[in-house]
Amino acid sequence: DAKTTQPPSMDCAEGRAANLPCNHSTISGNEYVYWYRQIHSQGPQYIIHGLKNNETNEMASLIITEDRKSSTLILPHATLRDTAVYYCIVISFGSNYKLTFGKGTLLTVNP
Amino acid sequence: NAGVMQNPRHLVRRRGQEARLRCSPMKGHSHVYWYRQLPEEGLKFMVYLQKENIIDESGMPKERFSAEFPKEGPSILRIQQVVRGDSAAYFCASSSGHPGLETQYFGPGTRLLVL
Numbered sequence: 001d002a003k004t005t006q007p008p009s010m011d012c013a014e015g016r017a018a019n020l021p022c023n024h025s026t027i028s029g030n031e032y033v034y035w036y037r038q039i040h041s042q043g044p045q046y047i048i049h050g051l052k053n054n055e056t057n058e059m060a061s062l063i064i065t066e067d068r069k070s071s072t073l074i075l076p077h078a079t080l081r082d083t084a085v086y087y088c089i090v091i092s093f094g095s096n097y098k099l100t101f102g103k104g105t106l107l108t109v110n111p
Numbered sequence: 112n113a114g115v116m117q118n119p120r121h122l123v124r125r126r127g128q129e130a131r132l133r134c135s136p137m138k139g140h141s142h143v144y145w146y147r148q149l150p151e152e153g154l155k156f157m158v159y160l161q162k163e164n165i166i167d168e169s170g171m172p173k174e175r176f177s178a179e180f181p182k183e184g185p186s187i188l189r190i191q192q193v194v195r196g197d198s199a200a201y202f203c204a205s206s207s208g209h210p211g212l213e214t215q216y217f218g219p220g221t222r223l224l225v226l
Contacts, residue, residue, distance in 0.1 A: 034214075043115075043202050043217035044154065097144065098156035098170070099204075099215060 004088045009106040012082075018075040020105050022088030025069040031092045033064060035073050036101070037084040044087070044101065047073065078109045113138065115205050115218035116185075123224045130190040130197070132221045136205030143186045144215060145178060148200040160186060193225045 005023040012018040024033065034049040048055055048062045050071070055062045061074040075082055087104040116135040124130050136143050145157040157170040160180040168178065175193075180186040190197055202220045206213035 036217075041222075043117075043219045044204075046214055046216055049214065097159060097206075097215070098167075099144075099146070099154065100156070101153040103153070 004090055004102065006086070006088055006103070006105045008103060009108070011108050011110055012075075012078045014080060014109055014111050015077055018073075018078040018082065018107055018109070020073040020075075020086050020088075020107060021070065022073070023070045024088070024090050027068050027090055028092070031090045033062065033068075033071050034089050034091050035060070035062065035086065036089070037086045038101075038104075039081075039084040045084075047086075049091075075107075078107075080109050080111065083107060083109045115140075115203055115216055117201075117203050117218035117221050119221060120219060121222050121224070123226065124193050125226050126194055127192050130193050130223055130225075132188040132190075132201050132203075132223070133185040134188070134203030134205075134218060135185040136203075137207075137216055140205035140207045140216075142206045142208070142213070143180050144204045144206075145186075145188050146202045146204065146217075148202065148220075150199070154202065157188075190223075193223070195225050198223055198225045 032049050032051050035047040036044040038044045048057055048060050050062045050064055064071045085104040085106050087101045115137055118133050143160045146154045148154050158178045159167040163182050175191045177189045200220045200222050202217050204215040204217045206215045
């Protein structure tokens, strides 16, 4: 699976949009971009995933660049409860179900 | 629709005792995965099971650790003769179909502390 690179930490003001970047320059054609988050002392929570089109659900939006080498997770109106470590991972469906979480980005939402 | 359930949420054991961790997958899910998160480290895959079958246990330590997913009841991760290094958070995830095609949903975890 392709390696991902994320900034170690970001801050966001409550009520503002949080934009979390992820680089995955070695991604291949059959690999999906997945986002999970882990709030302190809780299990990882699935957020969203996509292949090449932008995706939106009730939690977030995922913007994938046309060349698929990077993506951005957008939390449109961040709340204090969104403070968590966010993980961007690339999964080659059909061949690898062993999820590997790197360091991720610690998003701190400030009042 | 209940999510993945794990119990106990916290477990304290003395060295040499057995730890038994339970995981009930989401309704309709037949694939279960166990992961371990050591303090200040990322999640590491341990084992993947379907009902009554171990599909991949490549991440399991060779000794003292075992897992099962019986026809009836929850999946069990068993650690025999625990040592201090087993202290960690153990997470279970489940998916509905082919493991490479379906999203894994995680439970709240069991935090094991070995004294």
